[in-house]
Amino acid sequence: MTQGVEVVGLYVRDQDEALAFYVEKLGFRVHTDVRNGAYRWLTVQHPEQPSFQLGLFTPGPPMLDAATAETLRAAVAKGAMPPLVMVVDDCRAAYERFRASGVEFIQEPVDRYGTVDAGFRDPSGNGWKMIEARRRSN
Amino acid sequence: MSADRTSQDPELLRRLLRAKDRMDAASHEEWPVRRLARVSGVSQAHFARSFKQAFGLPPHRYLLTRRVERAKTLLRETELPVTDIAFQTGWRSLGTFGRTFRDVTGESPGAIRERERAGASDPGRVPHCVLSAAQRPDLTIAVSEKRRQAEGGINGSEETEVP
Numbered sequence: 101m102t103q104g105v106e107v108v109g110l111y112v113r114d115q116d117e118a119l120a121f122y123v124e125k126l127g128f129r130v131h132t133d134v135r136n137g138a139y140r141w142l143t144v145q146h147p148e149q150p151s152f153q154l155g156l157f158t159p160g161p162p163m164l165d166a167a168t169a170e171t172l173r174a175a176v177a178k179g180a181m182p183p184l185v186m187v188v189d190d191c192r193a194a195y196e197r198f199r200a201s202g203v204e205f206i207q208e209p210v211d212r213y214g215t216v217d218a219g220f221r222d223p224s225g226n227g228w229k230m231i232e233a234r235r236r237s238n
Numbered sequence: 239m240s241a242d243r244t245s246q247d248p249e250l251l252r253r254l255l256r257a258k259d260r261m262d263a264a265s266h267e268e269w270p271v272r273r274l275a276r277v278s279g280v281s282q283a284h285f286a287r288s289f290k291q292a293f294g295l296p297p298h299r300y301l302l303t304r305r306v307e308r309a310k311t312l313l314r315e316t317e318l319p320v321t322d323i324a325f326q327t328g329w330r331s332l333g334t335f336g337r338t339f340r341d342v343t344g345e346s347p348g349a350i351r352e353r354e355r356a357g358a359s360d361p362g363r364v365p366h367c368v369l370s371a372a373q374r375p376d377l378t379i380a381v382s383e384k385r386r387q388a389e390g391g392i393n394g395s396e397e398t399e400v401p
Contacts (some may be wrong), residue, residue, distance in 0.1 A: 113248060170245055174245055183365065224252070229368070
């Protein structure tokens, strides 16, 4: 693949906390972690998806003024950011694994339309849906 | 910036979100302010005020929207009798359920079931939770107010009762 989406960013309240969550609890890997003064470009990757990076950014200067950053921090904390979806082979197994490592689930696995889904949040408030990939055979 | 217009502390908002999530996960349960305040780790008085400021409607009304949303889903997707749906979604009487449901959605549970089935479409690839939330009733005013407005318009014959 030479063209496509490479990075999509999330706003988080604290990059160290987000890094610990995505790497230690969800099993992502750090792709880039570079500082330029107070600014920190931090991206992580799903271990099975090397062509895509999830950016973990804090809203603030120099990109944003203080009031705008405050508004965004509030929106994240209220769970108002758009939904994120992670596909897994086995939703119940992933649920047990993540829950044991301390992930805050907001919905236990539920069977729906021949698949299973669950929901969790990252420490900042970003909501994830975890959906079991549909079996190819049906 | 005046004192009451200042933005809320994100740490508080995150804890209020936890209470909202808990209602989402178990909307059929009772959620008195005392219980919600405990989830958020704030006083009861602080909770009720903060929740409304954060999410635009009081916690009990938010719970109502979730119950109606869930009832609509069950009406659409199951063959369960309306009575069962009423109790499964947290109402204590069929009468209150029917009345509140009609006040919120403008239709009776039976009518919604028929209409949604007639126009049933494949949800396709939209994640179910997102689809469901998108169909949540937008309850920006109190149910009693909505009822008053409806009655003012059609001079309704409904019996009056407080939910």
